[in-house]
Amino acid sequence: MYYHKVMTPAQPVPAFVRLACHPLRWRLLTELAASDYRVRELVVLVDHPQNLVSYHLRLLRDGGLVSSRRSSADARDSYYHLDLDRCAHALAATGLALHPALRLTPAPPQPPPAPARPPAVLFTCTGNSARSPIAEALLRHRGGGHLEVASAGSHPRPRLHPDAVRALREGYGIDLEEQRPRHLETLTGRHFDHVISLCDKVRELCPDFGDHSRRIHWSIPDPAAEQAGYTAFARTVAEIDTRVRYLLPVLTPREAQP
Incomplete structure (x- = not known):
């Protein structure tokens, strides 16, 4: 043949x-x-x-x-x-x-199933007025109630930046109007499985939260320091949301994977 x-x-x-x-x-x-x-x-x-x-x-x-x-x-x-x-x-x-x-269509990461002990995640930045509370709100929103999430700053501002509050409300229906920034020291003694810094400065200042905490850094510019005003905050929210979506599978324990 x-x-x-x-x-x-x-x-x-x-x-x-x-x-x-x-x-x-x-x-x-x-x-x-x-x-x-x-x-x-x-x-x-x-x-x-x-x-x-x-x-x-x-x-x-x-x-x-x-x-x-x-x-x-x-x-x-x-x-x-x-x-x-x-x-x-x-x-x-x-x-x-x-x-x-x-032909594959990339599927957005899904919220993790509820493990025996919810993973605890801490987001940090300098003022805890924009980047870290945005990340906290988005992970809580996408986590389906299966995660413990907090945020804090090394030098917290008196209040959240109004454009950060507006961007979350208009983009995701999340209301942070009553939330106030807090200092990292208020979380001393708590254990976090993941400690994620969103600010290059606070990365060097963040204290330890247990020997087994996984340290992660997201280098995200401060939208308040840009000249674009609200547009910079909307762009920052979008970038953080993308990172949060890809963080979700990382927070899922291997034994909880389907």
């Missing part, structure tokens, strides 16, 4: 595959999926020279999977962030490129 091979034009390898298949780049993606980091921290985590880490970070930035922002604590530093939404869509496009039956 003879087989006739039909030659078809070679399809280009999807960009996500080209970027992610390199072992060091995959390691960098894996680390950045958990938290935002500075270059020197990534150098320690992946145990490679800084010039090599910077080179591969630049390729990931050029590919649109990773972005960087100047640190608000030290402008000489930059924090790197993995765009999980872009990764989800890139993976879906990669499946479609392989076979039409692999």
Whole structure:
């Protein structure tokens, strides 16, 4: 029996595959999926020279999977962030490129099932007037009542920023009108499974909340420091909500996974 091979034009390898298949780049993606980091921290985590880490970070930035922002604590530093939404869509496009039956639609992460002990999550920023209370409200909103969530600041302001309150009310129907900022010291002695800093400055000041607390950093600029007014707060709420949606599966204990 003879087989006739039909030659078809070679399809280009999807960009996500080209970027992610390199072992060091995959390691960098894996680390950045958990938290935002500075270059020197990534150098320690992946145990490679800084010039090599910077080179591969630049390729990931050029590919649109990773972005960087100047640190608000030290402008000489930059924090790197993995765009999980872009990764989800890139993976879906990669499946479609392989076979039409692999057309995938990225599904938004769902609230975790109720575990025996609800995970406790603390969000921190400097003033506890915008970023951390926004994250607290959104995680409580999306967590379906199965999580313990709090927020606090190292130097709390007298009240929440009115544009933060407005952005949550208009975008999600969440009312924080009566909530007041609180100091990190008011939570001394409490245990949190996850402590998430949203401010580069407070990351260095946040106290420990138990030996087993997982420290995560989201490097998010203070919307009150921008000139865009309410637009900056609406944009910040959207970014935090994206991060919160992808945090939910991380908070689900492995044994609770379906």
